[in-house]
Amino acid sequence: MKAVLMSGLGGIEFLHIAEHPDPVMKEDELLVRVRATALNRADLLQRRGKHPPPKGVPDILGLEMAGEVASVGAACEGWARGDRVCALLPGAGYAELAAIPAGLAMRIPEDLSFEQAAAIPEVFLTAYQNLFNVARLGAGQTVLVHAGASGVGTAAIQLIREAGGSSLVTAGSTEKLARCAALGAIAGWNYKDGPFAPWVAEQTGGRGVDIVLDFVGAPYFEQNLQALAVDGRMVAIGTLGGADVGAFSLRTLMAKRLLIAGAGLRSMDTARKIALTRAFSVFALSRFADGRLVPIVDSVFDWHDVGDAHRQMESNANVGKIVLRVTG
Structure with missing residues (x-):
């Protein structure tokens, strides 16, 4: 061959x-x-x-x-x-x-x-595994999907919608955010406009999201913890921005009862x-x-x-x- x-x-x-x-x-x-x-x-x-x-x-x-x-x-x-x-x-x-x-x-x-x-196969199975089997997505829950216009991102938005959940997304252009909205995302944030955590707080009335799907890694780690609601779950799918997280306090994890998981199908x-x-x-x-x-x-x-x-x-x-x- x-x-x-x-x-x-x-x-x-x-x-x-x-x-x-x-x-x-x-x-x-x-x-x-x-x-x-x-x-x-x-x-x-x-x-x-x-x-x-x-x-x-x-x-x-x-x-x-x-x-x-x-x-x-x-x-x-x-x-x-x-x-x-x-x-x-x-x-x-x-x-x-x-x-x-x-x-x-x-x-x-x-x-x-x-x-x-x-x-x-790759993007939908990745999204399905991490939303349903790892993060235990349920109807009525809200998910922050980073890189919303990526392959996994576009798959995740649709799966969240079909499961009765809501998705907030980040992406790097107005066009990409519009495409995410067309797939069912309820709101989007252009990461070039600054930190996303305050925007998430605004969108959720200060509560935070139930789940974060993160492809970026270290640069988003602290903000992801801020963006999560009590009993929230974060799944690390990629490290596009770097893999090594600096010093951080465990108090946020304990106070919010957060769970952090890693992903990988291969x-x-x-x-x-x-x-x-x-x-x-x-x-x-x-x-x-x-x-x-x-x-x-x-x-x-x-x-x-x-x-x-x-x-x-x-x-x-x-x-x-x-x-x-x-x-x-």
């Missing part, structure tokens, strides 16, 4: 398409002909040598894909050649073929294209990923089918232009997902 390979670590100039051995399918797996994949921040880090793949996973970028089942393992039931599926991957999505445990496969709703379906074991995929599928696939949930695609690049796609993500200009169409 062909795949996007790296001739070195660093810039986009090291990305190129070349031949790579086909994946070896196990009896409980599906072999999928990949039609589209999508970019994630982890791809940029892996390209620079800062986020290596798990042990046993080829050093090929790509944490999700959509395509057609090409072969069905002997121990798999309910699948047939030609079935359209999308799935979360531990890596190696930028390739013509992918072998996946059958339990990770999600059927693509009829009206969605491969490009749209490729924009679902290191999660396969059994837990399968359970997550099943729960998400029950909640979400019918909603994708009838349009209540929508994968947000910023742009689609031919995979021969993978460097341009990475450059687009690095510019931080995208709203939603950047997708690669896998062509011959």
Whole structure:
């Protein structure tokens, strides 16, 4: 098969398409002909040598894909050649073929294209896991979503809305905030206008939010604690602004009874990923089918232009997902 390979670590100039051995399918797996994949921040880090793949996973970028089942393992039931599926991957999505445990496969709703379906697995499963399983989102609760126009952000806004909650968002432009509002965010703050904690207090009548989904890390840590209500929960999903938090007092955590959790799907074991995929599928696939949930695609690049796609993500200009169409 062909795949996007790296001739070195660093810039986009090291990305190129070349031949790579086909994946070896196990009896409980599906072999999928990949039609589209999508970019994630982890791809940029892996390209620079800062986020290596798990042990046993080829050093090929790509944490999700959509395509057609090409072969069905002997121990798999309910699948047939030609079935359209999308799935979360531990890596190696930028390739013509992918072998996946059958339990990770999600059927693509009829009206969605491969490009749209490729924009679902990583961001929606990340948002679902951290909102429902980690932060225990309930109806009537309010969530502060940082990087609201990102892939995970746009997924989270929709999931919060469908769960009967409300979302406040931060983003870096009026256009991005407007896109978040169109998806269901009740208010937005441009982080370039200054600290967000006073704005959160104003929006919540001084109460604070029940949950914070944070992609920024250290620079937002103190403000996140200020923004949380009593018994609030914060989930750290990314460290775009830095990972090392300086000295802070535990009194705020104790006084408010706050919980802080870390997130990460890539290191999660396969059994837990399968359970997550099943729960998400029950909640979400019918909603994708009838349009209540929508994968947000910023742009689609031919995979021969993978460097341009990475450059687009690095510019931080995208709203939603950047997708690669896998062509011959």
